[in-house]
Amino acid sequence: MTNPLLHLDFEIPFDRISAQHVVPGITALIERVREDIARIGSDDTTPRTYDNTLGALESATEKLERAMSVVGHLESTATSDALRKAYSEVLPQVSELYSSIPLDEHLFRALRSFAETEEVKSLSPTRKRFLEKTMREFVRHGAELDAAGKARLKEIDVALANATTRFSQNVLDDTNAFELTITDEAQLAGLPEHAVNAARASAKAKNLDGWRFTLHAPSLIAALTYLEDSAIRETMWRAYNTRSSPSSSNAARNNSPLIREIVKLRREKARLLGYSSFADLVLEERMAKTGQQARDFVDDLRARTEPAFAREQQELLAFRRSQEGTDAAELAPWDVAFYAERQRKALFDYDAEALRPYFSADQVMEGLFSVVSSLYGVRIEPWPGAPTWDPAVRTYRIVDASGIWIGSFYVDLYPRENKKGGAWMNSFITGGPRQAADASNQHGFAPHLGLFCANVSPPVDGAPALLTHREVQTLFHEFGHLMHHCLSTVDVRSLAGTSVAWDFVELPSQIMENWTFHPEALNLFAKHHTTGDPIPDELVQKLNRARTFREASAMMRQLGFAHADLTLHEDYDLESDDPARADPVAFAREAMSPFAPAPLPEDFAMICSFGHLFASPVGYATGYYSYKWAEVLDADAFSRFDREGVLNREVGEAFRSTILARGDSDDPAQLFRDFMGRDPDPEALLKRSGLL
Secondary structure (H helix, E strand, O other), X not given: OOOHHHOOOOOOOOOOOOHXXXXXXXXXXXXHHHHHHHHHHHOOOOOOOOOOOHHHHHHHOHHHHHHHHHHHHHXXXXXXXXXXXXXXXXXXXXXXXXHXXXXXXXHHHHHXXXXXXXXXXXXXXXXXXXXXXXXXXXXXOOOOOOHHHHHHHHHHHHHHHXXXXXXXXXXXXXXXXXXXXXXXXXXXXXXXXXXXXXXXXXXXXXXXXXXXXXXXXHHHHHHHHXXXXXXXXXXXXXXXXXXXXXXXXXXXXXXXXXXXXXXXHHHHHHHHOOOOOHHHHHHOOOOOOOHHHHHHHHHHHHHHHXXXXXXXXXXXXXXXXXXXXXXXXXXXXXXXXXXXXXXHHHHHOOOHHHHHHHOEHHHHHHXXXXXXXXXXXXXXXXXXXOOOOOOOOEEEEEEEOOOOEEEEEEEEOOOOOOOOOOXXXXXXEXXXXXXXXXXXXXXXXXXXXXXXXXXXXXXXXXXOOEOOHHHHHHHHHHHHHHXXXXXXXXOOHHHOOOOOOOOOOOHHHHHHHHHHHOHHHHOOOOEOOOOOOEOOHHHHHXXXXXXXXXXXXXXXXXXXXXXXXXXXXXXXXXXXXXXXXHOHHHHHHHXXXXXXXXXXXXOOOHHXXXXXXXXXXXXXXXXXXXXXXXXXXXXXXXHHHHHHOOOOHHHHHHHHHHHHOOOOOOOHHHHHHHHHOOOOOOOHHHHHOOOO
C-alpha cells in the first residue's frame, strides 16, 4: 500500500495515516531531501541562478516539513503509544538532517556563488531578503565551524530534539495521571452549575460516582476560581504546579534533570557558535536583538507595574478580611483566584459566569467569522468531506470577496486525554504562487491550509458548549494567527504567513482579543443560547469596567515567566555548589517569587511543565518576553481601530495588506510603521491596562 505521508495533497488523509506509516515515510522523505541537497551542491557546471540554488533549497524540504507537521500534529491531538514511539524514533533523524544542511560545505559554497551573480542585483526585495537571511542563518547554524565543531553541533541538535520531546510527553502523561473525585455534594459549594455538570459528566465518562476534576484548563480554572473548599483548591493547585517535578508520583516523569540537560545543551550550542548566551543567539534575528535588550524591556515593565501590583495584593487581603474578619489568614496561592473573583463581583457587580450563557461555542465561532469578514472582506464557510483526526474536529474554507478560495482550516476545540493542553495554531500548507498555466490563476496564490486547537469548556449532557469570556479571547487569539497564515501573499514560503520574528508573531493574534470587549463586535454573536436575546448593554459595560481589574497582577505573572526564562538561560549556574542555585526548580522558584501574588511553597515546580520553554529545541526559550513585547504593538495598533472604527473595512484592509499579507517580507518594525505611520508608542499597553 502507498504510504500516505509520501503524497500529502491538500486534503490530508488523516483517516488513513497511522503510526506504522511514520518511520518508513519520514525515512524515505529524509533520503529525498539528502539527494536534493547533494544535487544542488554538486552541480558545478550550470551557472548559478535563483531557481537552481536558493529556490531549489526552498523546495527541497517542503514535503518533509509537511509530513512532519502532520505527524507532530497527530502526536499532539490524537496520540497513542505506537504513534509516540514512532514520532520519538524519527524526530532525532529529522533534527540531524536539518542540522546538517547549513553544515554542508558544497551547499554553502553554491549559495555564496549565487550571491555573487548579476541576477542577485535584480531580485525582488522579498527574494533578496530571503537570500540575506539564508546566508546569515547558515552562519548562525555553524556553516563556518571546523569539522569537529560541525560534528558536535549535530550531536547537540539531536540531543535537544530527544530531550524536549521527552519533556512534552512527560507533561502530558503527568497531567492525565491526576484526577480528583468528590462524592460529597456539599464540597462543591460555590461551583457554578455549568462546572458542576461538567464534573458530573467527566465522572460518568469514567464510570465513577460523584464529580470528577482534572488538571485540564476548564476543570482546573473553575475549581480554583469558585470552590469554597480551600483544601480542594490547594490539592488541585499543588497538583498542577508540581506536574513532572521531583514531587511527581512517577519518578520517570520528573522533568527536572531534563531542564538541566536542555539548558546545558543550549548554552553549549550558543558558545560553540560564538555567542555569549543562548538568548543572544536566538534573539539576534528578532526585534529585541539581544538578551540584554529583552531583559531591559522586562525590567522596565516590571518597575512600572510593581507599585500597582503591591497595591492590588494589599487590597485583595483587605477584601478577604472585610469578609472574614481581621484575623483572616494571609492569602495562599490557591486563594488568589477565589478571592479575586469575589472581589471583582463586589467592586463591579460583575460575575464572569453571567457571560457564559451568551457565549455558546457555535455562536462564538460564527461571530469570529463575522468580525474577520467585516474587516478583511472574506467569507468563511463549511468545507465538507475533509478527513479529520477526531469526529469533533470541524473544517472550513476561506473565500475572498472575488469568490476565490484562498485557504482552508481545521478547528479542534475541546480537551481529550489523547490531546495536549493549551491552545495553538499551526500550518500544514503555505500556498505559493500558482503556475501561469493554472486556469484559476486570477487570485495569484494556491490556497493555504492550517488549523487551530484549544481546550475550552466542552458541551455537557447534550447542551451546547458554553464558554467563559477568557475562552472567547483564546479563540479570537488563535484565529488571529490563522488569518496571518491564510491571508499571506508572500511568494517565498520561508518568509510567508507566521514565519516572522517571534516577538512580532503575536501581534496578529493578540490584537484580535480586543474585539471581544467591544459592543459593536459582541452584538454580532453574543446572544443567549436559549432565548436568543442579545447580551445586555449593562453586562458589556460591567465587562469593560472590570477589564483592568488586577491587571498589574496579570502583567506581573507574564513578566515573571519572562524573567525566569531569561535568567534560567543566562544566569543559572549548572555547576554551583549551592543546591538552590544548581537545582533548576529551586532556581526558577526563586526567580518567579517576586512576581507572585502570594508566597510560593517549597514544592512549587511550574517550570517542570513549562512547555513554552522546554517542549521544543527553541520554542519560546529566551523569548517568552515576546508576549508582552507584542502586546505593546497590539495595544498601539488597535488604537487605530478604536479611533476609526472597530469594524472599519478600510482600516481592516490596511492591517491585512501591511501586516497579515506580508509575513516576513520586510523588517517587522517597517511593517508596523506602514500600518501606523510611526514607530510604536511604548506606553500604549500601560494606558490600556490602566497602569499609568
